[in-house]
Amino acid sequence: MFRKTLAAIVLCFIAAPLWASGSDVPRDVRERALKIAAGLEKLEKDAARRPSSPPPSAEVSEADLNAWIAWRVAAEMGKFVKSIELRLLDDNRMEGKIALDLADSPVSMLLPAGADFYFAGAGESREGKIRLTMNSLYLGSQRLAPAFIDTVISVVAGLQGQKATSLNDWYPLPYGIKRLESRRGRLICHYR
Numbered sequence: 001m002f003r004k005t006l007a008a009i010v011l012c013f014i015a016a017p018l019w020a021s022g023s024d025v026p027r028d029v030r031e032r033a034l035k036i037a038a039g040l041e042k043l044e045k046d047a048a049r050r051p052s053s054p055p056p057s058a059e060v061s062e063a064d065l066n067a068w069i070a071w072r073v074a075a076e077m078g079k080f081v082k083s084i085e086l087r088l089l090d091d092n093r094m095e096g097k098i099a100l101d102l103a104d105s106p107v108s109m110l111l112p113a114g115a116d117f118y119f120a121g122a123g124e125s126r127e128g129k130i131r132l133t134m135n136s137l138y139l140g141s142q143r144l145a146p147a148f149i150d151t152v153i154s155v156v157a158g159l160q161g162q163k164a165t166s167l168n169d170w171y172p173l174p175y176g177i178k179r180l181e182s183r184r185g186r187l188i189c190h191y192r
Contacts, residue, residue, distance in 0.1 A: 025074040032064050033071030043191055044176035062088045062185045080105055092182045095120045107155060116140055117149075125179040129170040 025033070043056045060068070069084050082099040089095065096119055103113040121134040134146035146167070154164040165171075173180065181188040 025070050029067045029070050032067035036060055036064055036068045040174070040177070040189060043189070048176075056191050058189045060187045060189065062086065062187070065187050080107075088182045088185055088187055090182070090184050091122070092124070092180075093120070093122045094182060107152065110152070110155065111139070119146075121146075123180075125173060125177075128173050128176070128178050130173050130180065131170045132167045134167060 039058055043058050046056055065088070066085055069086065073081050073084055080100055080102055082101050084096065084098050086094050086096040098117040098119070100111070100115040100117070101113065102108040102111055102115060116139070118138040118140075119134055120136045121132055123130060123132045125131075134149065137144045137146045137148060150164075150166045150168075153166070157164040176191055177189045179190045181190065
């Protein structure tokens, strides 16, 4: 059984409840993101209609995935998360950047107002869930222990009266996806 995934997507879904709605995205980015969302919804419906056929899959380019992530960030995390950018690698590895603006946040006691995190990691998905293994984490050029992200998530969740989560937890995948597989510059979404 393949247990491949793009780990960075989990950052969007882990952090989504922690930040309020934010700014809008450019029209072309929104259109690309909505095209991906519509395509994934169509695949899910096709999979439900033909349960005996081979499981469908969809391939998403790195550029389109980043457009979808930008759309989700603006819709769900835009108050403090300014952007998340990913670079997809073979064997479910990825690298990325998360840009934060913490100027009006209690977390600014722990981090600079404009914090740029750079990370590398891998992940696994199975049975419609995903989890992340972060191999390296930097705040600017300063190396941090990957467990630092769990600390930030815990502090923000506590300040907002929410349950703390961890990057090591399993999180549900969107749109009925059962597993993900990353290759250089591409993400393959598998159903069933």
